[in-house]
Amino acid sequence: MPSVLESYGEILMPEEAAEPILAKPVRNGLLEWLTEIWAKDELAEVGLKARRRAIFHGAPGTGKTTLAHHLAARLGLPMLVVRPERLKSKWIGQTAMQIGALFDALKAEPEPFFLFFDEFDSLSAQRMDSGNNEVGEQDHNHGVNALLANFDRYEGFIVAATNHGRRVDEAIWRRFEIQIELALPGxxxxxxxxxxxxxxxxxxxxxxxxxxxxxxxxxxxxxxxxxxxxxxxxxxxxxxxxxxxxxxxxxxxxxxxxxxxxxxxxxxxxxxxxxxxxxxxxxxxxxxxSAYPAEAAPEPVSGGEVVRLRRPA
Ligand SMILES: Nc1ncnc2c1ncn2[C@@H]1O[C@H](COP(=O)(O)OP(=O)(O)OP(=O)(O)O)[C@@H](O)[C@H]1O
Ligand SMILES: [Mg+2]
Missing domain, CATH: 1.10.8 (Helicase, Ruva Protein; domain 3)
Known part of the structure; x- marks a missing residue:
């Protein structure tokens, strides 16, 4: 069914997800997060909540989107891939409003969504103050403030991905309870x-x-x-x-x-x-x-005698 959410990005369904191949520490960290989410009722009994927000940072093509989609699938949730350019309105000055509208639309959905912000740095770069009161700057700063406010209110899962972790505003970075670097594979x-x-x-x-x-x-x-x-x-x-x-x-x-x-x-x-x-x-x-030809035997050294390397006395 077409949803108003589609005006903010693409919706990816759980059945289309693939599991990325990850280094062990990253895999363990994710498993821990999933286990915590699955245990949310027991956590609530001791007054705790499962963590809901994670940021993935790393070079292009290291599997950030694939991993977010895989997690959403493990939780059985559809994932909304928010495109920052859809929020950065063509009418400058409206980014904050668009962000608010996105979270309102999410709240109005009957089913929960796994929210994924792609290219997150472009939305959440450090707030600026050139002292010139520029409209673009103000719009950006209001957008960052809107993200902060809505993150605090939103009850669902949010994952953000960026190739430039350093550019992300510090206050926003802290809102992510889990920060995972997707390094190049070993x-x-x-x-x-x-x-x-x-x-x-x-x-x-x-x-x-x-x-x-x-x-x-x-x-x-x-x-x-x-x-x-x-x-x-x-x-x-x-x-x-x-x-x-x-x-x-x-x-x-x-x-x-x-x-x-x-x-x-x-x-x-x-x-x-x-x-x-x-x-x-x-x-x-x-x-x-078994269809490959057997490896050719190594050439014998000096006329068939095996010369062993001896450790000098
Ligand atoms: N860890 C991985 N294991 C298996 N396949 C992977 C892995 N990472 C990426 N791929 C494959 O590489 C392609 C690109 O991955 P993906 O889009 O998830 O990377 P990304 O980190 O989100 O990149 P970008 O920064 O460009 O958005 C996908 O087709 C995915 O299947
Ligand atoms: Mg990606």
Missing amino acids: DHERKRILERYFAPFVLPEDRLASLSEALETASPALIRSFAENIKRQIVVGPKAGWTMDREAVVGRVIETVKPHPDIGLPRLWSLGLEDRAVPRFPWPLQRDL
């Missing part, structure tokens, strides 16, 4: 992300490791595009008559999928086809590990 997470997005294809563990190393500093979003573009080429390339050897395929993918300029270049992009992970990339990709 080696373990990169391998799991690669496995997820290469499926149904599988990579032998040592090849996965060498690819993961070449993708150090890549965001999950970049790793996903890398894997999915390889799969896309496997399907489309032969129909389009493209050269399908390993170097041609990997080369086209690294040419067309580029890392976000604010994140350092992963090794695969700085070295390109020269990267040692390229000849180690299993090709053609298989759906079953």
Whole structure:
């Protein structure tokens, strides 16, 4: 059903959510939060409330939106993704009013919503005072005050996401009871992300490791595009008559999928086809590990004798 809420952003339903692959400390923190929410009645008995507001900060493509949607789904709630540009009215001076109207609309809904503010810094940047009484400045400051007032009154869950945590007004930052940094994935997470997005294809563990190393500093979003573009080429390339050897395929993918300029270049992009992970990339990709040829036995050292490295006496 169309809702007045749709004028503020998109509504994402629980069934469409996917679980992001996260580092253990982040996962534990979230599990703790969910457990607390599920135990809200017991908490109320001892005079406590479950925490309701969290802010996620981290580089683009680290899974902030995915994670918020996943949490909303775990709570069985639809999520409203509020777009700041919808609140920053084209008639300057009305941002505070728009924010008030959004919270009124939420209250009028028969069902609770999980509220997600995307690009939150643009709405909640530090209040300004240039001394010139500028209209844009005033509008922004009134918006920040409106957020503060409405956050305090709102009973539902609010998650905000930003790529620029430092820009967020301090008083607003403090209103979030949970602050989570979504860092770039480590080696373990990169391998799991690669496995997820290469499926149904599988990579032998040592090849996965060498690819993961070449993708150090890549965001999950970049790793996903890398894997999915390889799969896309496997399907489309032969129909389009493209050269399908390993170097041609990997080369086209690294040419067309580029890392976000604010994140350092992963090794695969700085070295390109020269990267040692390229000849180690299993090709053609298989759906079953047993379909890969057995590893060639390592070359024997000096005429078959095994030379052991001895610790000097
Ligand atoms: N931790 C993760 N595990 C698995 N997939 C992920 C993860 N993080 C991101 N992705 C994938 O990358 C894409 C982008 O993720 P998402 O939009 O959640 O990132 P974001 O942090 O919200 O980015 P932005 O700052 O640009 O809004 C999605 O398609 C998502 O499936
Ligand atoms: Mg996002």
